Amino acid sequence: MQGNKIALIAFGGNALLKETERGTQGEQLKNAEKACRVLMQIIKRGYKLVIVHGNGPQVGNILIQMEEAVTKIPPFSLDTCVAMSQGSMGYMLERAMRNQLRKEKQSYEVLTVITEVSVDEKDEAFKKPTKPVGPFFTRYRSSMLQKEKKWVMVEDSGRGYRRVVPSPRPVEIVNLDAIIKLIDQDFLVIACGGGGIPVFKNAQGLYEGIEAVIDKDYTSALLASAINAELFIILTNVERVALNYGKPDQQWLNVVTVDEMKTYYKEKHFPAGSMGPKVEAAIAYIERGGKEAIITSADKLKEALDGTSGTRILSLNAVVS
Amino acid sequence: MQGNKIALIAFGGNALLKETERGTQGEQLKNAEKACRVLMQIIKRGYKLVIVHGNGPQVGNILIQMEEAVTKIPPFSLDTCVAMSQGSMGYMLERAMRNQLRKEKQSYEVLTVITEVSVDEKDEAFKKPTKPVGPFFTRYRSSMLQKEKKWVMVEDSGRGYRRVVPSPRPVEIVNLDAIIKLIDQDFLVIACGGGGIPVFKNAQGLYEGIEAVIDKDYTSALLASAINAELFIILTNVERVALNYGKPDQQWLNVVTVDEMKTYYKEKHFPAGSMGPKVEAAIAYIERGGKEAIITSADKLKEALDGTSGTRILSLNAVVS
Numbered sequence: 001m002q003g004n005k006i007a008l009i010a011f012g013g014n015a016l017l018k019e020t021e022r023g024t025q026g027e028q029l030k031n032a033e034k035a036c037r038v039l040m041q042i043i044k045r046g047y048k049l050v051i052v053h054g055n056g057p058q059v060g061n062i063l064i065q066m067e068e069a070v071t072k073i074p075p076f077s078l079d080t081c082v083a084m085s086q087g088s089m090g091y092m093l094e095r096a097m098r099n100q101l102r103k104e105k106q107s108y109e110v111l112t113v114i115t116e117v118s119v120d121e122k123d124e125a126f127k128k129p130t131k132p133v134g135p136f137f138t139r140y141r142s143s144m145l146q147k148e149k150k151w152v153m154v155e156d157s158g159r160g161y162r163r164v165v166p167s168p169r170p171v172e173i174v175n176l177d178a179i180i181k182l183i184d185q186d187f188l189v190i191a192c193g194g195g196g197i198p199v200f201k202n203a204q205g206l207y208e209g210i211e212a213v214i215d216k217d218y219t220s221a222l223l224a225s226a227i228n229a230e231l232f233i234i235l236t237n238v239e240r241v242a243l244n245y246g247k248p249d250q251q252w253l254n255v256v257t258v259d260e261m262k263t264y265y266k267e268k269h270f271p272a273g274s275m276g277p278k279v280e281a282a283i284a285y286i287e288r289g290g291k292e293a294i295i296t297s298a299d300k301l302k303e304a305l306d307g308t309s310g311t312r313i314l315s316l317n318a319v320v321s
Numbered sequence: 322m323q324g325n326k327i328a329l330i331a332f333g334g335n336a337l338l339k340e341t342e343r344g345t346q347g348e349q350l351k352n353a354e355k356a357c358r359v360l361m362q363i364i365k366r367g368y369k370l371v372i373v374h375g376n377g378p379q380v381g382n383i384l385i386q387m388e389e390a391v392t393k394i395p396p397f398s399l400d401t402c403v404a405m406s407q408g409s410m411g412y413m414l415e416r417a418m419r420n421q422l423r424k425e426k427q428s429y430e431v432l433t434v435i436t437e438v439s440v441d442e443k444d445e446a447f448k449k450p451t452k453p454v455g456p457f458f459t460r461y462r463s464s465m466l467q468k469e470k471k472w473v474m475v476e477d478s479g480r481g482y483r484r485v486v487p488s489p490r491p492v493e494i495v496n497l498d499a500i501i502k503l504i505d506q507d508f509l510v511i512a513c514g515g516g517g518i519p520v521f522k523n524a525q526g527l528y529e530g531i532e533a534v535i536d537k538d539y540t541s542a543l544l545a546s547a548i549n550a551e552l553f554i555i556l557t558n559v560e561r562v563a564l565n566y567g568k569p570d571q572q573w574l575n576v577v578t579v580d581e582m583k584t585y586y587k588e589k590h591f592p593a594g595s596m597g598p599k600v601e602a603a604i605a606y607i608e609r610g611g612k613e614a615i616i617t618s619a620d621k622l623k624e625a626l627d628g629t630s631g632t633r634i635l636s637l638n639a640v641v642s
Contacts, residue, residue, distance in 0.1 A: 034451035068390035074345040087408025
């Protein structure tokens with residue numbers, strides 16, 4: 001039985017499917033097992049754990065598979081592809097986590113929740129799709145898809161043409177009630193995979209799927225607030241957030257108040273599509289009443305929990321008290 | 322708020338992906354919506370509903386997509402493909418069900434549970450794989466896969482070579498505890514899709530994936546018993562079960578005791594891979610203490626619930642009382 005404090009951790013799909021590997025199932029499973037060993041650090045500290053994973057490379061692979069088989073099998077839209085990746089990745093992580101818990105004689109049970117997340121149809125992102133997904137196409141195939149499917153295609157530095165899709169903000173976690181009840185009932189919940197299956201509410205108040213991707217950092221911040229998580233951890237590929245990253249005057253951040261972080265954010269220290277959304281997610285979570293957000297790497301998670309690594313973002317109250 | 326009685330319904334993946342259609346996402350969604358309108362008949366009678374869907378044609382499509390992209394993306398094993406189909410089909414059914422419930426002003430909430438189901442590694446089925454899955458291969462590719470992956474391949478009446486996999490019996494629904502708690506908390510649960518993701522417990526008591534398919538009829542019977550369902554419905558393409566099906570002396574069955582049904586089963590009235598597993602699942606459920614099993618078609622579900630169609634299998638006690 002875990003304590004009453006909830007920790008939510010978010011990490012990218014590249015934690016399982018690494019650029020340096022071939023992306024086989026065996027490799028992904030091994031990486032899932034490694035990730036789960038690391039996550040035990042949180043569980044051992046008595047937290048109830050909620051896992052949000054990204055799915056960038058995995059959904060990319062599904063889109064490539066659908067395109068390769070396009071003359072034989074009708075391809076699915078992006079929302080359904082996200083649902084598929086929630087299935088496969090949820091299964092890999094859930095099995096690895098359950099086994100790790102059993103190895104360490106913990107009775108904590110794990111569940112993967114297929115999660116729909118609604119977005120606002122009028123989100124500015126729909127006016128200007130920016131997020132490249134799926135395979136590189138030839139000019140011919142690209143023009144076909146542009147015409148037939150009304151896809152927005154962009155040329156990608158000589159490597160071919162790629163589809164770009166909108167990345168709207170998450171508005172509502174459709175399955176939130178179930179997630180809350182499962183946490184209450186002492187389940188380790190894997191939810192909102194890939195930022196959630198993108199849906200929107202139509203004029204009749206009914207849900208429809210929509211072709212978009214939702215940033216898992218924003219969704220995880222929304223979920224962390226909604227479940228009153230005491231701790232929100234975002235894993236990335238560096239140990240700490242830095243000011244002037246990669247420049248001679250680079251400065252690692254240790255503990256910062258949310259107001260300081262907002263100032264740094266406005267000063268454009270954190271690039272979009274990389275550290276930007278993570279810092280923004282952490283700020284949003286603290287501003288909605290969250291206690292503590294940590295941005296760190298998987299390798300340094302233990303030290304970050306001990307307070308000797310990672311960047312902690314705290315409310316001013318937490319720093320003063 | 323639903324009553325306390327639980328009904329479990331099982332239907333095949335062909336309820337969404339029909340042989341007479343092209344299998345597009347639009348068609349599958351439309352079929353899901355139609356299925357959910359039919360399922361309202363059960364909900365309106367006050368039952369808490371649990372849905373188990375098959376995934377035959379859907380997982381077949383995933384396997385074809387993986388094979389078509391095999392030179393680009395490493396394909397997944399069958400257990401992970403089942404997990405993917407649980408994601409996509411769960412999403413389609415869940416969204417359709419939620420919308421239908423909203424249309425009918427019901428506050429009942431829906432959740433899809435990625436479900437692992439363990440099998441016995443020593444199940445006789447592993448000695449003789451019989452279930453064909455996925456694409457037809459040329460003789461050359463077939464021999465390659467036979468050698469590289471140790472797949473068992475069979476020639477399929479001139480159409481090429483196909484992989485056959487074992488279809489072992491389900492032993493344990495790994496996520497049962499969560500399913501029970503979600504039903505308790507008034508969720509309509511979609512679980513055990515495709516009969517469940519096949520796993521087995523290794524010598525260390527840890528779960529591993531295994532290349533197999535589990536019959537959704539057997540898994541749904543196991544789940545119906547485990548959650549103490551009052552009613553277990555199996556949908557098929559005929560209104561009733563028949564003796565001497567398709568013969569001049571064909572006789573439709575209306576209400577039968579489990580003992581009568583066992584006699585008919587032993588007399589081999591019900592072909593394997595078709596009505597056989599459905600009848601066997603119904604018998605197993607009643608023998609484990611279940612009250613009432615109905616085998617009918619989606620079109621006749623309303624009438625079957627009213628008692629004017631379908632084949633009901635009852636315990637002797639239920640018939641006498």
